[in-house]
Amino acid sequence: MKDLSSIVESQRAKFRQNFKQAAFDIQSLADSIKPDGVLEDIFTEFPAASEGKKWQREFLDILENKVSKDIYLKFQEVLAERKGYSCTGCATCCNLACSEFSPLELQKRADSGDNFARQFLSIFVPYKDKQEARKVYPEYIKLLEENKEDEVYFYHCPKLTEDKRCSDYENRPQICRDFPDNPLCILPSSCGFCGWREKAEDTTLLLHAMIEVVEYYKEKISVNL
Numbered sequence: 001m002k003d004l005s006s007i008v009e010s011q012r013a014k015f016r017q018n019f020k021q022a023a024f025d026i027q028s029l030a031d032s033i034k035p036d037g038v039l040e041d042i043f044t045e046f047p048a049a050s051e052g053k054k055w056q057r058e059f060l061d062i063l064e065n066k067v068s069k070d071i072y073l074k075f076q077e078v079l080a081e082r083k084g085y086s087c088t089g090c091a092t093c094c095n096l097a098c099s100e101f102s103p104l105e106l107q108k109r110a111d112s113g114d115n116f117a118r119q120f121l122s123i124f125v126p127y128k129d130k131q132e133a134r135k136v137y138p139e140y141i142k143l144l145e146e147n148k149e150d151e152v153y154f155y156h157c158p159k160l161t162e163d164k165r166c167s168d169y170e171n172r173p174q175i176c177r178d179f180p181d182n183p184l185c186i187l188p189s190s191c192g193f194c195g196w197r198e199k200a201e202d203t204t205l206l207l208h209a210m211i212e213v214v215e216y217y218k219e220k221i222s223v224n225l
């Protein structure tokens with residue numbers, strides 16, 4: 001079993017590789033429909049009604065209606081594979097939740113309508129200090145300390161009993177039922193979804209890379225339309 005640092009390092013390396021491949025593939029797609037006689041690149045500010053402008057519109061249409069849809073469908077396949085795995089009840093995710101926001105910041109976000117912040121605060125309460133959180137999952141806290149530049153705040157759920165059971169299991173909130181909702185989540189080795197992560201990680205990294213590249217092209221081209 002790999003340790004957390006090597007899992008994260010390997011994810012980063014794979015993402016970089018996938019990002020380069022995705023950038024190459026999207027650019028090749030743009031080039032493949034480039035009209036004869038257009039010499040400029042896809043980000044150029046073309047005159048209205050020009051061949052270049054038509055090219056940009058056609059390309060954006062492909063990104064929106066073909067590439068993005070394919071990415072979405074592939075994500076649905078990845079999520080469907082999650083059904084083959086289940087929670088082993090190790091309780092780590094109940095006992096240690098992290099946020100880049102302090103309790104006060106989360107409250108402000110919740111008050112201004114942020115649904116995730118609202119749900120998060122309805123479940124978790126902050127740890128007294130980082131040392132308390134460290135006792136739950138030392139390897140994870142160490143990893144965050146080594147890699148995270150911004151402050152991270154640690155929380156836990158008071159509904160977890162001493163024997164690591166949810167005291168309101170039947171009514172547990174949706175975000176508890178959905179965790180982990182992405183194979184790239186950092187999971188303890190005790191988590192029953194590690195097998196899903198291992199199986200789906202490569203595909204998910206590629207899809208994430210594709211999304212970033214597609215969004216970049218859409219944003220840059222739209223500016224000139």
Ligand code: SF4
Nearest residue numbers: 094157159160166176
């Ligand atoms: S409500 Fe239950 S399942 Fe959700 S975090 Fe708390 S103890 Fe865990």
Ligand code: SF4
Nearest residue numbers: 087088091093191192
């Ligand atoms: S970390 Fe994984 S196995 Fe452990 S309680 Fe959470 S979902 Fe279940």
